[in-house]
Amino acid sequence: MTTDTSIAALIDHTLLRPDATPDQIAALCDQARAHGFKSVCVTAIHVPYCAAALRGTQVLTCTVVGFPLGASPTCVKVLETEWAIAHGAREIDMVLSVGDLIAGNHDTVRDDIAAVKKACGDHCLKVIFETCLLTPAQIETACRLSVEAGADFVKTSTGFSSGGATIDAVALMARTVGPDIGVKASGGIATRSDALAMIAAGATRIGASKSIAITTI
Template sequence: MNLTQAQLAKYMDHTLLKASATADQIDAVVAEAIKYGTASVCVNPYWVPRVSKALAGFGVATCTVIGFPLGASTTETKVFETRDAIAKGADEIDMVINIGELKAGNDDVVRNDIRAVADATHEGGKLLKVIIETALLTDEEKTRASKLTVEGNADYVKTSTGFSTAGATAPDVALMRKAVGPDFGVKAAGGIHTLADAYAMIEAGATRLGVSASVAILEEAARQ
């Protein structure tokens, strides 16, 4: 695989989700996203108004996270968070599923949780990605969670928060791609640090990458 720097940038959600992130650090990530033309900047909900304002007119989306990072908020809370984030400028919503309910086999609960957030997201004309936290799941659970994401009317299924025991792997991305079919979005996130990592995820079926090391990867791409 050999993408140009600009092509690769369009796969990337340039991400800063650390609890310790300061306004200056958020602003730096925004400036990098504008410079390189990434798909989005992904931040915690508090920073959405600042990021959305700074990105206006640059063609870079504002992405935020909901029920993050554990997924165990109530559905009502996730819906409120989603509507609030959209009202304040979010273009894309990355929600975490209820992982415990998935593992217990309560698929209806998981599907309804996703659907409620999907409805709130789509009412605002925005995009929903659903984080299933692959590091905590068996292959059967990863497949089931991916299918529930489709059934819940989301737009993407996403591997990881980046805050659990491990991040994305190419085999997990391939498994998820197989589960959702060829036309559904798949986002790989967590542990993508090099150009080789990024290419491996794309080749496995990822259509979006959640990356904090975006600049290093894109600079590496420019040297190819």
Template sequence: MAELSREELAAMIDHTILAPNASEADVRRLCGEAKEFGFASVCANPVWASVLADELQGSAVLACVVVGFPFGASATEVKAFEAKTAVAAGVQEVDMVINIASAIAEDRDALVADISAVAQACHDGAAKLKVIIETSELTDAQKVLACEAAVEAGADFVKTSTGYSSSGATAADIALMRKTVGPDIGVKASGGVRTREQALEMIEAGANRIGASKGIAIIGAGEASEGSY
């Protein structure tokens, strides 16, 4: 299993707050924690885009929001507009949820079209796109198809889960996703990663980013904030 220092592990974690009852004070607190501990980003709902940009300006921590969250069932044009608006507010990373029904139907063209529109909205503003495929809802063949579609559409990362479905990240899914996308696309493990051991298992399987609301506990710096992600 990978041996990483606290600082190295923190730099791979998206410090996450996606609860619908999260307040502005909660989001600002996570930004302070992320700067203190050196997390990769703070990931929040898009209503907080400008707050993230304000709090994280001048730091190495990236501002990240989700779009089409948590079901991925918004119209493509809505997802793209949501991403464009967030990037205009100063966000540097966007985590979008695919149209899960398209993946289950194995409709590659629909997946590529959905992801491409959001990728363009992100890349036009120099932001990166992570594509959430919601692995718990898909067969292995559908996971592969979704990852291939994400790569074709220009995504920068593929990501396991929203954290709001029946289960989250597994090492087996991470390994499958890494094998599918190759070495040049990021793979993010999210959903149910709560301990250092779980995080290291995901990294060993091929993840280079971890999404978690328990980042402080994962790096061994204290108790985690409450959260469902």
């Protein structure tokens, strides 16, 4: 068996469970190096270890901000981002303020994203929508606000709500943001066929914990 490197290069190898142990995080980094994944995506407490373990490799350290609810004040999201980058994170996946989006408080949502992007500087910012909670029109609005705020990617899901990535949501996001903004499909992607379907729909990054199974051929 070999690794499909074309898919591996699109995968954020993810472990965000609250019971993740240091040994499991170490294994995550070992797997990412061995298979050539794009990044490891971990909670902030594990960022310093991952950044050190992956130094000198092409694998990036990614972390989450305002996770999983998106309900933290903007100043807290900014502080999380600054701390994570100072300790070696190179990509930030933030959860937007879902309730504000649904309520139509678009300036609040845009300003929240823009503040985190400013804290990211040149580092990649992905904005998590939690698409399972949104209508198609709200997904389109979230895409527009993310682009206006300077985000680099839009992302479907945390994996901790009532649903994950869907083909329809990914396709809608890709159409809305256009070719210059990435689309990350995350949540429930467990097989190679799942990943290929998301890529065909427009995903340019995949968030997964079953990354080895997805990329083994």
